[in-house]
Amino acid sequence: MAESAIFFLFKQLSVWLQDEQKLLGGLRQEAELIRAEMGQLRAFLRVADAKEESDLQLKEWVRQVREIAYDTEDVLERYILRFAHHPQGFSGYLKRIYTSTKYLTARHEIASEIQAIRSRIQNVSQSQQRYRDMYATMLSGSSSNLATTYTWYDGRGDALLLEETEVVGIEKPKKQLLDWLSSTNYGVEIISVVGMAGLGKTTLIKKVYDDPSLKVNFDHHVWIAVSESFRIEQLLRDIIKQLVEEVKQAPPQGLGAMDDVGMREFIYNFLQNKSYVIVLDDVWRINAWEAVRYAFPRSNTHGRGCIIITTRFNNIANAACSESNGHVYSLKPLTAQDSKELFNRKAFPASSCPPYLKEISESILKRCEGLPLAIVLIGGLLATKNNRIEEWEMFNRSLGSELEEDNLRRMWKLLSLSYYDLPYYLKSCFLYLSIFPEDQLIEKATVIRLWMAEGFVEEKQGKTLEQIAEGYLNELFNRSLLQVAETSRDGRPRNFHIHDLLRECILSKSREQNMIFVNSQGGTKWPDKIRRLALDSSVNYAPQICCFENLRSLLVLGAADSKCVSMWNKVLRSGCRLLKVLELRKAPLETIPSEVFRFYHLRHLSLRETEVKVIPKSIGNLKKLETLDLKGSKVTLLPIEILKLERLRILLAYRYYGGVHAYLQPADVKSFRAPYGIGRLLSLQKLCYIDANEIVVIREIGKLTQLQRLGVTKLRRDHGREFCSSLANLTNLRSLYIYADEGEVLDLQYSLCSTLPFLRCLVLNGRLERIPQWIRSLNALTVLRLSWNRLQNDPLELLQNLPNLLVFGIDCAYEGEGLNFKAGGFQRLKRLILVGLRGLRWVRVEEGSMSRLEELMMRDCKSMGELPGGVEHLRSLQRAWFIDMGEEFVERLCEERRREGDEWKLGHVERVRLLNAVDGVIRSRGIDDNAHRRDDASDADYQDFIGRN
Template sequence: MAETAVFRLLANIAPFLQEKVNLLSGVRQEIEFIRDEFERMSAFLRVADAKEESDPQLKVWVKQVRDAAYDTEDVLDKFKLHLADHHGDGFGGFVRKIWSSIKTLKARRQIASEVQRIKSRVISISQGHQRYHDKYGTLEQGSRSTSVNNAWYDYRGDALLLEEAKLVGIEKPQRQLIGWLVEGGPGLKAVSVVGMGGLGKTTLVKKVYDDATVKKHFNSHAWLTVSESFRAQDLLKDMIQQLFKEIMQPVPVGVETMSIDKLKYLVNNFLQEKRYVVVFDDVWNVKDWEAIKHMLPDKNCGSRVILTTRFTDIASTCCEENDGDVYTLMPLSSEESWTLFCNKTFRGDLCPPNLKGISLRILKRCEGLPLAIVAISGVLATKDQSRIDEWEMLYRSLGAELEGNDKLESMKKALSLSYNDLPYYLKICFFYLSIFPEDQQILCKKVIRLWIVEGFVNAIEGKTIEEVANGYLNELFNRSLILGAERDPDGRPRDFHIHDLMCEIIVSKAREHNIVTTICRQGSRWPEKVRRLLIRSTSNNIEYSKRSSRLRSLFVWGPMDSFPIASLRELFRGGLKLLNVLDLEGTPLEIIPDEVFKLIHLRYLGLRDTKIKMVPKLIGRLENLETFDLRGTYVTKLPDEILRLQKLRNLLSFHFKSGGIYFEFEDFSGFKAPSQLRSLQSLQVLWLIEADQRSEGEVSIVKELGRLTQLRELGIGDLRREDGVTLCSSIEKLSNLRILYVISTKEDEILDLQSLSLIPQFLRELYLYGLLEKFPHWIPSLHGLVCLVLGRSKLRDDLLQSLQELPNLAKLTLDQAYEGEGLCFKAGRFQRLKDLLLCKLKGLRWVRMEKGAMPHLEALSIRNSELMEEVPSGIEHLTNLHTFELGDMSKKLISKLDREVPDGDYWKIAHIPQVRICHPVVTVAVTDRPPLSSQSQSQSQSQSLIVLLRRPLLPSFIASVHDTNKQISNLFVYALGWCGSVQESQLSPKVDKAVAFGTPKNN
C-alpha cells in the first residue's frame, strides 16, 4: 500500500515543478532527486507489498517509504498554502503583498530545510531498498500475490471440521448439487459453488462428493485442492495417485519426473470412456482453470466437474463453457445460525435464559457465516456459563480476540486469504472501507467519490476516473470481499455491506497501516502521524492532538442530537489546512464554520443530512472542490460564487420533507442555481436543480444545462410546460447522459417533452414525474434503457404497446401513470424485465400476462389499485417470479388467495416463493414455498405466514390476523426492534412462540 502514497506524491510533484515555483537555489534539484528516487522504488514496492506480511524487516522498510512519501507531500502542500494568499487591491492589498513576500521567503527557507532532511531519509531508505533488491533478486513484478506464506493454507482443512458441529442448513443445497451432478445430458458439465470465505463451500461439496448416490453414479472420482499457490504438476500427480488408487492399480512408472504435457496426456487417457467426477476446490484464477480444463475429455458419458471459488467471474466463466450451473452459497438463516450456535456452544442443549440476550448479540456479529459461528462458539464453550460478564467482554473485544485468540486463528486466516491476494491498489481501497460503521449499507457512489479524491484511483487512458474506480469496486464484489444488497435495474450493485467479522479485520489493518484512525471514546490514543480521522464519539471532552495538523481526511459521524459542535470548532482551531476530505454527515450542524472555507486543498465536502440552511459566498474559495454533497439539508439556493469551483464534478442537493412510500410533489424540493452554469464544465452529476423563472435578460437555467456536456446524471425539478422545448434542446447536447430525472412544478403541470429528437445513446435510467398529454415518442428508441419510472403521467393510451420492444428494460414502474381499465403483456415481449411495479392505477380492473411474456420477471408488485378483484391472469406462467406483493388491494382479491376457497386463485400463485400482502400496519408474507410440481405437491401444504410488524400492534389484532388465515399451518410473528415489543403472553395460543421469540428475523 506504500505504492499508493508514492503514486500520489509523484502526481503532486509533477505540477509543482512545472509551475516554476520560486524556490531557493538548489532546492528544485533536490526535489527532482527525491522524485527520481521514489520512481525507482515504486516498481519494487509492488513486490514488497506482497511480501511484507511474511517479512517483518521488509514491513519496516515499506513503512519508512510510506511515511517519507507522506511527509514530502505535506511539505509541498504547506508551501502551496503560502502561495495561495489573496492580497486584494489598494493600500491594504499593497501592505498584505509585502507581508506575504516576507512570509513566502520564510516558507522558502523552511521548505529548503525540510527538503534537505527528506533527501537524507530517502537516501537511507534507498540503501535499504538495495539490500532488499539483492535479497529478492528478480521477482516478477506486477504478479498477483503468490508469495503469501503457505502457512496460511494450513488452516484450509479446518473447513471440513465443520461437519463435527453437525452443520445445519446444508440439506437444500446438497440436494440441488446432487441433482445437477446425476441428472442432465450426457455432455461434460461444470458446476460452480461460489461465495465468500467461511461460508462452507468446501464442506458442502465434500458432503456431495461423499454422497452414496454420487459415488455410485460415477466410475472415477478425484478431489483436488487448487488454492492460490498451486503448481499444475503437483495437482496432476495428486490426481493420478487418486485415480489409480481407486482402481487398486500401481501408479505408472516415472510419474514423478514426467513433464506437465505427459501428465495431462496420462490423465486424459485414463478418463477416456469413463463417467468421472472431479472436484477442483478453491480456484483463485481463471488462468488456473484454463491450465487444467483441457485434460478432461468429453466423451458424452455424463461426466461432471465441480469447482469451489470465492470469485464470481471464475464461477460464471467455467460454467458458460460447459453449459453448467452456478450455485451461490448464502449465509445461514437466523434459525439455522441459532441451531448451529447451540449445537457447538451448549453441546446441543438449550441456551440458558441468562445467556440468551448476549448469545443473540454475539450471533448477530457472525452474520450467518458457519466458520465464524463454529469458531466463536468453540471459544464460548470453554467459558463459565454463570459468568455473563465474560461473554459480554468477548462481545465488546471481538476485534482484539481475532488478533490474540488461537481458537479464532483459523477463522481469521480463512477470511484473510481473499484480501491478501489483492493487488496493492485495491488493498488500500478495501481497508479504507473501515471508515464506515458496522451494520451499515454503504453507497457505491459515495465510496467511488471518496476513493477518487483520496488519490487511490489510477488514471487509465480511454476511461473516466469514475469508470476506473467502479472497476475497482466490481473487483471487490467479484472476490466476495463485499456483499451486494440493493441493485440497480441493470444488475449493478447500488450499495453493499461488509461482513461484521471482516470489518473487525480491516479496522485492525487500517490502524496498522495508518490508513484510518478512529476516535470512539474519550482518551483514545492518537498515532504519531494521523492521516485520516474518524470521530464516532458523543463525548464533549475529546482531547484533540496537535498531530491533527497533518490530517488529510476528517469524518465526523455521530448521533444527530449528541455530537459536540464545540469539539469540532476546537479541532479546526488546531489546524486542518491540508484537509482533502471533510464529511460531517448526520451531525446537527446548522452553520458551516468559516474555518472550512480556508481549506484550499479540500476536494470533498459532505454535509448530507445536516441542518444547514444556507451556503455562504465563501464557498468560492474552495477552488479544488470536486464533490459537494448537500442532500437532506435545508439549502434551497446556491450563491453565484459556486461558479468559481471549476473542478466540481458532483453537486448534490435535494430534500425530502417526509419519508412516505409514494412520490408527492409537495414533499420534494431541489435548489436554485445561479446563472452561467456553463462555468462548471467538469460537472458530471447534478441533483436536483430547479428550473425557476428568470428575470428578463437572464439566461435560462434549462438552457444552460445544454452547456454542461460532461453530465452523466441530471435531476431537474419545478419544470413548467413552457420549459419543455428548451429542456429537450439541452438534453440533445448531453451525449454522455446516463440517468435523467424530470419533475414538473406541480401535479397538474404538463411535461412537454415531445420535441426531443436526438436521444443520448447511453441513457440507462429515465424518471418522469408529471402529467403527460401523450406518451413521448422517443422513449421506444432508447435501446439501452434498463429502468423507466413514470409518475403522475395519467396516460389513457396503451403504454405497453410502446414499451414492449425495449430490448434491455429490466425495471418498469407505473405510478399513477395509466388510467385505463386493463394492461396486457403480450407473448414474447418484455424479454428482460425483472421488476414490475403498478401503483395507484385507480382505473385498473385487470392485468393479463400471455404465456411467454416477461419470462425473467422476478418481482411483481401491485399497490393501491382497488378495482382489481382477481390476481393477474397468466401469472402462473411466470416461472422465475420469486416475489409477489399486493398492497392495499380489494378484499375480494385477497380472499381469493385463500387455499380453501372454492374456485379461488391460490393455484395461480402457488409456485411463487414469497407472497406479501401489505396493509397500512402490517405486511403478511407467505415464504419459502417450494415450486408446485408433482414431486413437491405434498411439501407445498406446509407453508408459513409471516407478519412483519411496522408499528406497535394490538395483540388482539395479531390474533385476528391468525384466526382469519386458519388454512396456514404456522404463524410466525417477528417484532422488529424499532417498532416496539410484543410480549409472548399476549400472542394467540396458535402462534409458534418458539420461532417467534427464539431467533428474531433481521430487519
C-alpha cells in the same frame, strides 16, 4: 499498502509538477528527484507488501517508506497552501512571493524539509540492500517460494475431517448439490460453490463428495486442494496420481518429466467414456481452471463427468460454469437458529447456555454473522472460560484484539489472505471502508466519491473516475469481500455490508499502517499523526491532546451527539489546513463553520441531512472542490460564487417530502435555484435537482456536456422545446429525472438530434398528454418510471420494444381501464410495478410477453377485480406482491387459491404476498405462499424490492 502510498505520491507529484510549476520554482528539481528515487522502490514494494507479515524487519522498513511518502505529500501540500491562495488572484502576487522576506523565509524552510525528505529516502534505499537476496527470490516468479512465506497453520484441511454430526445448516445446500449431480447428462458439467472465507465451502463439498450416492453413480473420484499458490504441473500430476491410485494402477512411466500438455492428454484419454467427479477446492486464479478445463472429455457419449469448484471469486465461478450451462451455488451464512445451535455445541459442550450468559452470547453471535468458522473457533475458545461472566464480557468488548491472539489467529490469517491477494490499487480502497461504523449499510455512491477525493482512483483512458471506482467495488464484490445489501432499480448494487469480523481485520490493519483512526477503538491510544479521522458518536470521547496538522479527512458518520460536535469543532479549529475530505452527514448544523472555507485542498464537502440553509459567498474559496453534497439539507439557493468551482463534478442539493418514493408528486421534490451562468461548471457530472422554470437556466444546462445524472424540477410547458434542445447535447447522460411545475404539462414531444445513447434510467413525473416519441429510441434504457402523468391512452404500444428495459413502473400515471401486454413485447423486463392506477379494471398478458419477468407488484389498484389475465404465462415469475388492493380482488384471489390448489395460476411462483399497508406497517391479508414456502410479510427481499421501487 506502502506501494499504494508511493503510487499516490507519484500521481500527486505529477500533478504538482504540471499544475503548480510556477509556484514550485527552484523546488521543481527536488520534487523530480524525489519522484525518481521513489520510483526505484516501487517494484520491490509491490512484493514486499505481501511479505511483510512474515518478516518483522521488512515490515518496519515498509512502514518507514510509507511514512516518508505521506510526509512528502504533507510538505508539498503545505508549500502550495502557503503560496497559492491570495484574495486578489495569483498573477498579481507572483513577484511579491519571490521577493518578500516573508516568502523567501518560508521557501527556505520548506526547501530544508524537502532536503530532509530526500535524505530519509536515501537512507531507506541503502537499507534496502539487505533485502537483495529476498528481492531476487521474489522476482524469480516461483509460486512455491511465495507460499513458504506463510508458515502459519490455516487449518483449511480440517474441514475434510469433520464428522456429519459436527456440521449444522448443511442439509439444504447438500441436497441441492446432490440433485444437480444426479441429473448430469453425458459430457461434462461444472458446479461452482462460491462465498467468502470461513463460510464452509470445503466442509459442504466434502460432505457431498463422501455421500454414498456419488460412490455408486460415479466410477472415479478426485479431490484436489488448489489454493492461491498452485502450480499447473503439480495440479495435473496430482489429478493423475489420484485417478490411477483409485483403480490400483501404477502412475504412467515418466510422469515426473511429463509436460502439462502430455498430462492433460493422459487425463483426457483415461476419462473418455467414464463417469467421474473431480473437486477443485479453493480456486484463486482463473488460470487454474484454464489449465485443466480441456483435460476433461466433452463428447463423453458413454460416460458423464462433473467438476465441482469451490472459490471466493464470483468471476471464476461464473466463467467455469458458462460453457456447460452449469450451476453456481452462492453459499450463504448460517441462519440465526443454526448459528445458535452450532455455537452452543462448541461453547457449552456438556450443558446448555446459562441464563446470565444469554445476552452476551447473543451479542457475540451477532458479530459472527453466521460465519461457521468464526462460530466454531470463538465457541471453542469460550468453552475454556468455564462460564465466567467477567471473562465473557471482556472477550465481547475486545473481540478485535482477541482475533490477533494465538487462539483465533487461524481465522485472522484466513480472512487476511484475501487482503494480501488484492492488487495494490485496491488495498487502500478496501482499508478505507473501515471508517464506516459496525452494522452500518454502506452507500456505494458515497464510497465512490470518497475514494475519488482521497486520490485512490487511478485514471484510465476512455473511462471516467466514477466508472473506474465502480469497477474497484465490483472487484471487491467479486472476491466475496463485500456483501450486497440493497440493489438499485436495475439490479446493480446500491448499498453493501462488510462482515463484522472482516471489518475488525481491516480496522486493525488500517490502524497499524496509520491510514485511518476510528475513535470507536475504546482504549486505543491516539497516534501522534492522524491523517484520517472517523468519529463514531456511539462511543465516549476520551480527552486527547493530538496534532491534527496532517489531517486529510474528517468523517462524522451517523447522528452526532454534543460530545461529537465538540470534538469535530475542536479538530476544525486546530489548523488542519491540508483537509481534503469533510463528511458531516447528519451533523446538528445550521450554519457552516467559517474554518471550512480556509481549506484550500478540500475536494469533498458533505452536509447531507443537516439543518444548513445558506451557502455563504466564501464557498468560492474552495477552488479544488469536486463534490458538494447538500442532499436533505435546507439549502434552496446557491450563490453566484459557486461558479468559481471549476473542478466541481457532483452537485446535489434537494430533499424529498412525503414517504414512499413511488407516490412522489412533482411538489414533493424540493430543488435549488442555480445562479445564472451554471453552464460554466463544465466538469459537472451529477446535478440534482435544479429549478428549470426559467429559459436561461434551461439553456445553461445544455452546456454541461459531461453530465451523467441530471434532475430538473418545475419544468413548464412552454419551455419544452428549449429543454429538448438542451437535452440533445447531453450525450453522456446515464440518468434523467424530470419533474413538472405544479399544474403544468410536460411537453417533451420535440425530436432530439441525438438519441442519448447511454441513458439507463428515465423518470417522468408530471402530466403528459402522450409519451414522447424519442423514448422508443433509447436502446440503453434499463429503468423507466412514469408518475402522475394522467395518460388516457395505453402507453405500452410505444414502449414494448425497448431492447434493454429491465424495470418498468407506472405510478398514478394512467387513467384508462385496461393494459394489454402483447406477445413478443418487453422481452427483457424483470420487474413490473403498477401503483395507484385507481381506474384500472383489467390487465391482459398475452403468451410470449414479458418472458423473463421475475417480480410483479400491484399496489392500490382498487378497481381490479381479479388477477391479470394470462399471468400463468409468466413462467419466470418468482415473486408477486399485491398490496392495498380492493376487496373484490382479495376475495377472488383467496377463493382461487383455495379452489384450484396446485393448479392455481400462480402455483409456479415461489413467493406470493397479499398485503395491506397500515400506518406504514405491512400486514398479511391471509393468503399463504405455495405450501412449501414460508410466510413472512417482512421478508428481506420484499423490503429490498420496496426500497428499489
